[in-house]
Amino acid sequence: MSREQTFTEAICEATHQLMEEDDSVFVMGLGVDDPKAILGSTKGLLDAFGPDRIFDTPLSEDAMTGVAIGAALAGRRPIHVHIRMDFLMLAMNQLINVAAKNHYMYGGQQYVPIVIRAMIGKSWGQGAQHSQALHSFFAHVPGIKVVMPTTPYDAKGCLVEAVSDDNPVVFIEHRLLHYQKGPVPQKLYRLDQGKARVVVPGSDVTLIGLSYMAIECFRAQKYLESKGVKAEVIDPVWLVPFDLDTIIKSVEKTGHLCVVDNGWTTCGFGAEIISQVIEKLQYKLHIKVHRMGFASVTCPTTTPLEDLFYPNARTIASSVYRLLKPEQSSWIPEEREDLKSVEFKGPF
Amino acid sequence: MNEQDKVGLGSLNELELYRLYESLYRIRRTEEKIADVYPTDKIKSPVHLSIGQEAVSVGVCEALEPGDYVFGTYRGHALYLAKGGDLKKMIAELYGKVTGCAKGKGGSMHLVDVANGVMGTSAVVATTIPNAVGYALGIKQQNRRNIVVSFFGDGAIEEGVFSESINFAVLKNLPIIFVCENNNYAIHSDIARRQSISEITDQVKPYGLPVRKIVDNDIFAIKNYVHSIATQIRQNNMGPVFVECMTYRWLEHVGPGSDFQLGYRSEDEAKKWMETDQLLRLQQYIKDEDRLQIEHAIDEEIEKAFEFAEQSPFPSEDELYTEIFKV
Structure with a gap:
């Protein structure tokens, strides 16, 4: 019988394996190294990789997105985590004016391999500012890739693909999907992008x-x-x-x-x-x-x-x-x- | 020779003095030529000229090593050239030619020369500050000993991202120097109308980093201070430093002309900055014979750069859809 994992376990395992495979991958974001570990999706990474590879950030979405971009320009591969997508509103200048544009605007001299993990909330009174889904915003702007996997299997394979890509990728998770269980192979695998x-x-x-x-x-x-x-x-x-x-x-x-x-x-x-x-x-x-x-x-x-x-x-x-x-x-x-x-x- | 010049000149050797002059002269003449050509409409890109402010870029960049990095603003010609950015490619970029530093897709406000450490310039105020901080983080994570310099104007201080970036840079003790080019105006708005605390260094100091204000555009003072802190950052793992350089923009915010007729600032105010023009200041200390040789060579370099731009082709149609994504 194939092994089953939840969506968050699949994300966590993918991140762990990516960090093992490539020293330039690191995780940043508010609460990524705290005891709750973003619903368990970053659990154990601090012990495994230490505080230089996974660290908490100030509540500065704008600057921290810019920092992730800067680190990517220096050859790093940051995964920047937001427990709600609504917070990305504070990061729009960096995402739209920098991450999406640098490769084109600088005639190919630069590229920005960052992954933004962002979660959409639903139910139990998430309300006006914890429920928004901004995939259409991002899809509107040339230069940003957008992926929103549904199954644990796709979550792992798409995260691996996103982190391996040399472009900014907004990786959208739905809060209710975090509970979904499904078969997930243990090995590192990647799923082709742009495949329905x-x-x-x-x-x-x-x-x-x-x-x-x-x-x-x-x-x-x-x-x-x-x-x-x-x-x-x-x-x-x-x-x-x-x-x-x-x-x-x-x-x-x-x-x-x-x-x-x-x-x-x-x-x-x-x-x-x-x-x-x-x-x-x-x-x-x-x-x-x-x-x-x-x-x-x-x-x-x-x-x-x-x-x-x-x-x-x-x-x-x-x-x-x-x-x-x-x-x-x-x-x-x-x-x-x-x-x-x-x-x-x-x-x- | 006044005391300040004596001290300044005493701090460097002849080669260093010549390098400062060359860099200042190259920027000044290049921008004057841009202003000359501008009415022909061959440069279809808004230009924000640095004339009057060159000493900040030159003073800072001459204190850096070739492997260091700079991030700048839309008023970026001086920084690009001071850091060693390719002149031909810059002019071709302004002309929208495929040989430009961004293949004609970036224009004057988005100059870049990664090979020479010019990591980009942005049209949106304060936007490159966190990118510079992130680059410094990347360098630190990789245990490299280079440093990053983030250039921005006095207006950037008012953007939230500035404070956010300073906080993080101090928190992580990153190898970065923040250089504020304070020319007193955000377009036409005087700083006194924009900032509640009159001294920028007073605003920045509470974040817990060394701050220094250089009040008179003094190129020697700028170079010497930056050189000393760059050395400390490199050797002693010192964290970020904030330097405010008072300076003055001689021309209009955007475009090739002057703008005193608008009345938001006076010619009188400008006079004292023009009288202490750093180009003229250095000129008197370079032997005439050497100076003419330097100037002649640079004049020729500039002529060639403009010829190169004129003769270069525009990008082909298929360039429209290249480089949306890195493949």
């Missing part, structure tokens, strides 16, 4: 879920089965570089595309995917599309409103059903115990 994963094959509709929404899409696909709808669930994994081919192949087969973003829909990555697909297929195929994502409001903390804020397996299934069968009366499945969302409790 077909989670479940299907023939009626292409259902794309970003990050945690891939899980909700997987559950939605189960609900849809009961209505005889075969959804092909795809997890893009990488947004930059983006695997359009896998999605085109799927939509050519299904003719229907529903993108469930783990973020707001307006100017979001879901819109980007749909535009790219339509541009490519519009003269070949009449396709039907639908976009889902966060409600276009600030994330509220109170549970009844928070529940409405996010798409979930049932609302996704319902929307997909309407997309496929607009002539039928609307349908929303009864919640199944085995397909319930796993919530979490706790300050982080």
Whole structure:
């Protein structure tokens, strides 16, 4: 039987192996060496590698991002960890004006191999400033790679690939995914960037879920089965570089595309995917599309409103059903115990 | 010869004096030529000229070793040249030519010459400060003995990232010198309208690092002080040092002309800085014969650099999509 690990264990093991393999890799960020070790994702690294290779930082996201970039220019490979993605707002100047631009702006004389690990919060009242998903911001700017793996297997392989890459990579983790368990090989392995994963094959509709929404899409696909709808669930994994081919192949087969973003829909990555697909297929195929994502409001903390804020397996299934069968009366499945969302409790 | 000059000249040998003069002269004439060419619109890039402020870059860089590194600002021509940046490539960059230091993709505000330790300049104030600090961290992690110098203006002091960077550099005892080129103005805004504590060194001192203010653009004082602290950082593992160099921009914030007609500063104020022009100051101590030889050689070098830029091709169309990512 293959070995199972949680998402955070997979991240931790990948980091450990990367640091063993390459002396230039180091980890920095607020709390990376504290007893909680970023939900365990940096556990044991201090003992193994010492305080020069993993260290706490001041609460200075702007400067510390600049420091990571500077160290990368000097030949180091920093992994800069943020326990919430919202804090990256304070680092935007360095990420957008420096990390993304230096290689191009300096005519190739410099490159910036940094990895930014950033976590998106959800549920238990994470609220306005602990729940934001900024992947579309980063994907908008040329020069930054963006990856948001869903499974522990992808988390390890993509982190290894990100740290080995010579460019800035924003590595996005969803807080709820940290609990997911799955098979993870012990050896160091890397997964190709820009490669989407077909989670479940299907023939009626292409259902794309970003990050945690891939899980909700997987559950939605189960609900849809009961209505005889075969959804092909795809997890893009990488947004930059983006695997359009896998999605085109799927939509050519299904003719229907529903993108469930783990973020707001307006100017979001879901819109980007749909535009790219339509541009490519519009003269070949009449396709039907639908976009889902966060409600276009600030994330509220109170549970009844928070529940409405996010798409979930049932609302996704319902929307997909309407997309496929607009002539039928609307349908929303009864919640199944085995397909319930796993919530979490706790300050982080 | 006044006392200050006597002390200054006494601190260096003839070769060092000649090097200072050469560097100052190269920068001054290059920028004057840029200003001359500017109306032809061959330089399609905003230029922030350093004329009047050259002594800071030259004084500091002449105190460094070739393997040291500098990070600078959009007013970066002087720093780039003082650190040994390639003149031809700089002019070609201003002309937008593929032979430029950034292949025509960076322009005047983003000069770079990694081989000579010019690690980049930024258009957004204070942006390269943490990069310089991070570079110093990288050097320290690799047990190299080089040092990093971070150049910025008085406006950068007001950016949050400045304080954040100083704090971290002191915390980690990094091999870096912070050089504030204080020319008193952020574009047209006087420093007194921007900063609550009038002395910059008073603002910085509480972070727990040595601070020094050099009040008169004195190139000897700048070089000597930086040389002494660079030596201590290299040999005694001393941490960061902050140096404020008072200086003066003669021309407008951006562009080739003067701007006294705007009324935000007076010609009177400028006069005392122009009278103590470090280029003229050094000129009197170089033998005429040597001086003419030096100047002639540099004039020719500059002519050739502009010819090189004129004759170089623009980047080909496929350059638009190269170097988005390192492959």
